[in-house]
Amino acid sequence: MLPALVRKTWRDDRLALIGWAGGVAAFTTIYTSFYSQFQGAAELKQDALPQGMLDFLGIADMLSPAGYLQATIFSLVGPLLVLMCAITLTARTIARPEEDGGMELMLANPVSRAAFAWQRVAAAGSALTGIAAIPGLLLMIIVPWIGMDIPLSNVAAASAGLVALVWSFAGVAFLVGATTGKRAAVLAITGGLALAAYMANAIGGMLDGWHWVRWLSPFHYFIGTDPLHTGWHPLELLALVLLGAACAVEVAALLYLFYAWPANHRTGENTRSVFQAAA
């Protein structure tokens, strides 16, 4: 049976989870289902926008099926939606109960701090994975159904990238939440990093001599490899997963440093860090 805290976390977040899942599903379905109708408009849109703008928005072409999917689902709005979901939900794992005081009673159960952290991450992470997988799962049905000419394996590769992107930023959000204990910090820092990463990827692709900045951006590892045309890129996906995992490991290390020592090695300073409740 799943740990009580995991079930409790899902139950507490159920409204938000249903809302995000519904939103992401509706977004995916509506955009792709109107592929054929949008074709005429897409042509207009592509002609109306200057090439620089198209590059910045991550739109290669809107006429081919791969280009259309890239432009609608995978380049801007899709990642934006799932990342917003990832950041707000991850902010709830530690930062929110620390801020509102609900942490005290959750910690008053026989779980170690590390177990508490892992169970919260497991609950939020599995929910986020499910939500980030929705576009991919729906496309598996919609793409053949409306007769888009694109290999499903490529769609799956891009969708896996979306999940990996969510993991990487959820890891960052979790690290910020565990170290600061403040929801505003999680939203501002992780959101800011996501924006900077998007800009780095977009601008790095446009300016000569700035190509290298793309390598710093998780977005590059997600979509810069052009999975809708070129299929799977396991190393790039692994890089995203490792970024998320590294953040989680860092939280574990902080927990070890600040909480695993015997009490007499502790000073007042040390108590004011990871999982610091409102004192």
Add this chain to the structure above:
Amino acid sequence: MRIVVDLPAPLGHATVLGLDPRRDKAALHRQIGYLPGELVFPGRDKAEDLLRFFAAARGGVAWSQVTELAERLDLDLSRSVRTMSKGNKQKVGLVQAFMHRPAVLVLDEPTSGLDPLMQQEFLAMVRDASGAGQTVFMSSHVLAEVQQAADRVAIVRDGQLAAVERVESLGKRAVRAVEIHFDDPVDPAEFSVLPGVSDVVVSGPVLKCTVDGRIDPLVKAAARHEVVDMLSAEPDLEETFLSFYYHGEGAGDASRAGA
């Protein structure tokens, strides 16, 4: 108190049941029931779902123990905790602290928000718990409650332990108010010089004063006059506490009596 349950606190360390609250947190919390001073419940559950979560997180608690406590405190488990009044939230907090029959109960201001009837019920729960061999470690600003519930009292002043005593022995060194009615007017100077006697007020034949410690010198002095009536209030923990509190220097307002 927060150190005992390993929540962030400015400084200090504790040993509970031979365990370190930080290193042995998971093992220790099986045997501790904790009621925070600032009650905030995670989530928007009904009381029943929330308590089922606590029961599962503590490795399973017989549900009858929960319903029994809820009945005792007259708590409706079908309501959402978020919408409850302060008193009802406090009841939910008490139920979760008592429900797994822990060896140690750590209760921070347990009766805050409870009506007098429920306060009595709570005191009965504490008596039952201590009768069953459980240790109750509670803090309170309500000294009458401490007097009823506690065996030993610790008085904390400005973060320092000012005294740890049994409740009865605290009474012995108590400051008591004494009022003596004489037949004729008396001279206050005659009494204010007596050891332990202070705050002497004489209005005509009536003398009012406070006595710290033995009452004998006052009685001997009074016996030289014709005494009509003598009133001595039972020493009150409140006055004892205040005497501890104000006899120190630079009294701050971070006072708290614990039991």
